[in-house]
Amino acid sequence: MAYNRINQHHPIRNRAGITQPDVVVVLDPSLLAIGKVTSGLKDGGTVVINTSKAIEAFPELSERWNVAIIDATRIAREELGVPIVNTTMLGALLKATGAIDISAMTEPLKGRFGRLADKNIKALKRAFEETQVKELKTVG
C-alpha cells in the first residue's frame, strides 16, 4: 500500500497514512476479491481499477463512487513488454481525476526512465485515452 497527496496551494504537512482517501487506485485486480479496497473512501470519491472486465461489472462501486477502469496490464505488456502497470495506471488516474495536466508528465518520465521514457510516455497516453469513466450520478 502506498499513499499520495496532491496540493497545489499549500505545502503538504500531513505525513500520516491516509485513512479517508479521495481516490483509490487498484493496481492489482485480485485485491478486489481479497479486501475492501474502498474502505474509508470518501463519499463522491473515485476508484480507479486495473481490470480486463467491462465497467458494468462493478455495479456496487458505481452506486457510491465514480469508477474508472483500464486494462492496464494489457497496455503495459503491449507497450513496455512487461506487466508493470505503474505508468499506465498513472494515465488512468489523470483521466479519472484531472489532478495534473497529462503534458506535465513528459519531463518527469524522461528523468525517471531515460532511454525507456518514450515507451512509458506512450503507455501513459494510451491509458489516458482508453480509460473509461462512469461518473456518479449526482442526486437530484
Added chain:
Amino acid sequence: MGKRVGVEVSIALADAVKLADADVIAAYPITPQTHIVEHLAELVAEGELDAEYIPVESEHSALSACLGSAAAGARTFTATAGQGLELMHEVLYVASGMRLPIIMAVANRALSSPLSVWGDHSDAMAVRDTGWIQIFTENGQEVVDQIICAFRIAEDPNVLLPVMVHLDGFNLSHVIEPIEMPTEEEVCDFLPVRRNPLTLHPSKPVAMGDFAPPVVYTEAKWAQEQAMMAVKPTILDIWDDFAKKFGREYKPVECYKCDGAKNLLFTMGSFSETAMTAVDKLRDAGVDIGLIRLRLWRPFPFEEFRAAVKNAETLLVLDRCISSGGPGGPVASELKAALYNEEKKPKVVSFVGGLGGRDITVAGFEKIILDGLELAAKGQEREYEIVGVRE
C-alpha cells in the same frame, strides 16, 4: 538555484552527498537506509561521483572503515538505521573521541525484539551520549540541506566532530516529495575543501588513538567536551550562511504558532509536520496550543529551548522511544532536567507513541493535545502516557 523536483528523499540525500563530493563511502545495507546507499553505489558505478564505495561486511566495519578514511583525510560518509546503528555503537565513541569529521545519515528505525524495520527514535536515543553532533529533520528539503550543512559543520576547524543527520525511516526516507536541489556550483561555494590539521600521512607521522591512563583520561575527555560545547556558535553561523545563500533558515529550536501560546506541544522528526496540521485545526477551534520542535539534539540547545518555553504553562512532549524502567521518554526527561532549576517553568506531560512505525494521524495529535491539557490540569498519575495502545 536548482529546480524543484519530485524525488524520493533517500535519492535526494544521496545526491546531496554527491554534491558534497564525498571521497569515501563505507556502508552496509539495512532497511530503511538501503535506497540511500544503493543510489550512492550507483553514482559511483556510473562515474558520476569519484569516490571509493567500500561494501563492508557489517555496520561495525562500515564505521570502522570510516574511521580509517577520515583519519587519512578523506571526506567520509556512511548511512545506517536501527540495528545497524546499535552494531556501530562502540565505534561511535571512537569517531567523536578521535575528532574525526564523519557524516552519517540515520534512517531512524525501531529496535528488536520484536523485529521491526519501521520508524521510531529508539536507535537515535540509544546513541545520544556518543559525542556526535545530532540533527533531526522534518522533510526532504531539510534532509538535503542538513546533509550539506553537516559536511561543513563537521569539517570546520573549530568543530572537527562527527555529525549524524536523523531522518525518520519510511515516513521520511521513502517519501517522494518536491525538493529543490542546490547546484554543484552553489555547494562548491558553500562547502570548502576539507583541510586537515592532523591526518595519517608519512610526511608528518602522528599517532592517533593512544590509550589514556587515569591520570590523563579526564583531561582527554574534557578537551573533547570543550570542543562539543563550543560548536553551537559555529553551527549557527553555518546555518546563517546557508540561509543567505539558499534562502532557507534553520534554528536549533523551531517554533510554530508559539507566539502567546500558554500550551506547547514538543516533537522531533517527521511527525512535527503532521502535528502542525493538528495545531492549525485546534487553533481554529479556539484551543490555545503551539508547537516547538527540536532540530539540534546534540549539543542540546539549552538557551534556545528555555527561551522558547519561558512563557508556557504546559509542555506536552511526544517521545518515539521508551526508556525502559525509567521515566518513559528520554526526550521528556531531558527537557525536564533542562527546566528543573528554572524559577518559572511549564508543567511537563510526557507521551510515548509512534513506536515501531505506528502512525499518529492528525486526529491522533489532536487527541494527544486535548488529553495532555486535561492531564496537566488534573495531574499525571504515571510517569508517561502511552499513545494508542490497545487494551
Added chain:
Amino acid sequence: MQNLGVYASRLVTKEENFVPGHRACIGCGEALAVRLAAKAFGKNTIVVNATGCMEIVASQLPYTSWKLPWIHTLFENSAAVASGVESALKVQMRKGKIPQEDIKTVAIGGDGATVDIGLQAISGAFERGHDFLYICFDNEAYMNTGIQRSSATPFGASTTTSPAGRAKAGQMSWKKNMPEIAVAHNIPYVATACPSYPFDLIEKVKKGLATKGPAYIHVLSVCPTGWRCDTEISIMLGRLATETGVFPLYEVENGKYKMSLVPEKLKPVKDYLKLQRRFRHLKPDAIEAIQSRVTEEYEKLLEKAV
C-alpha cells in the same frame, strides 16, 4: 638460517621505526617481531594497530613508540580501519587531493584480534581485495588481559580460562589454523614467520608489502610471561617451534605452497613442550596426541608444498 651468519647486523637496516622505551614484558618475542617488521615497513607505511599487547605497550598518552603514522581504534576492527585508510589514500591521490606516491597500509593485531574477535573484519577486507598487509603477532592467548585462552592457544596449554585441573588438562581444542583461513580467501600472499628467523621475517614482510592486493603474515611470537618460560630462551624457543614442526615456516604465493625451511629430521615435540610451564601438567598420552597431530599436519603441509 639456523645459525645466523656472522655480521648479522649488516643485513638489517639500523633504522628503528619502533623505538626503545616501550613497555613490553622482559624478553617479549612479540616486541622483537614488531621491531623487525617495522624495519621492513620503511618510512612510507601507515600502521593500523588492533587493541592488544603491542598497542598498550607502545601508546600511552602522551607517548608513542612509533616513528610511523599510526592509528589504534578498537580491538576487532583493524582490517576494516585499514580498508578505510587504503581507500582514502587511493581516492585522494586519484582526485589530486594528496600527492601521488607509494604509501603502504599495514594492519597488525594479536591472535585474539585476528583469529577470534576480528576475524569477520579481516575476512571482509580480504574478500574486497584491499591493497594492504595484515600481520598477526600470535602469542597464543589473550596475554594483555592476563593469559586467557584464545582459539590460537595450542591444545593442552594451561591458561587462566583453560586452567589445567583434575578434570581437564588445559586447552581442550586444537589451535585454529589462521594461515589456511587466509589462503581460503584466495589472496595473493600468505606466509608464516617467527622473529627467531629475523631475515626470513623481514623478507616476508617486504614481500607482503610489495604484493598488490591483500597479504597475510602469521608470526609466532614467544611470550615468556604467558608461556611460562625463561626470558633468555625466547628466541631459541621460537626456533624449536619450527624445528619440531609445531610452527612450520612457509609461504603461499598465488595458491602455491613453498616451505621456507625443512629440517632434515623434526625434533620431538616434547623438547619444545618441556621448556614451557604452561604444558607441565601434560601426561605422556596427551604429549603423544600432540606429537601425532603435529606430525600429521606437518606432512599434510609438505604434500601441498610439492
Added chain:
Amino acid sequence: MAKSEFELTWQDIEIGAAVTEPGSAAAYKTGDWKSQRPTYDFSRCLKCGICYVFCPEGCVRQNQKGHFEANPYYCKGCGICAYECPTRVIVMREEEEK
C-alpha cells in the same frame, strides 16, 4: 615531550588526543625494570651484531670500537643477547643494590 602525563592540562591535549612527536616514548626509562644486567668480554667479540638483531628492546648499539652493547637506560635484562651470542661475550650478572 615537554610535559609528562601527570602535568598535562586539558588544553595541552592535541585534537583527538593525537601524539604529534614520533617516537616520543624513547624518553621512557625501562632500564630500571631489570634484575640482571649484561656484562661484556669484548676480547671474544666478532662484532657480528646478533645481539643487536635479537634485542626485543632495540637498545643494543655499536660503540666506537665496533662492539655491540646494550643501553642500560632501556635494557630490561632479559638475557637473550647472552644466550644467543655465538662466542659467549656476554654474561648476565645480578643487578647490584644501589
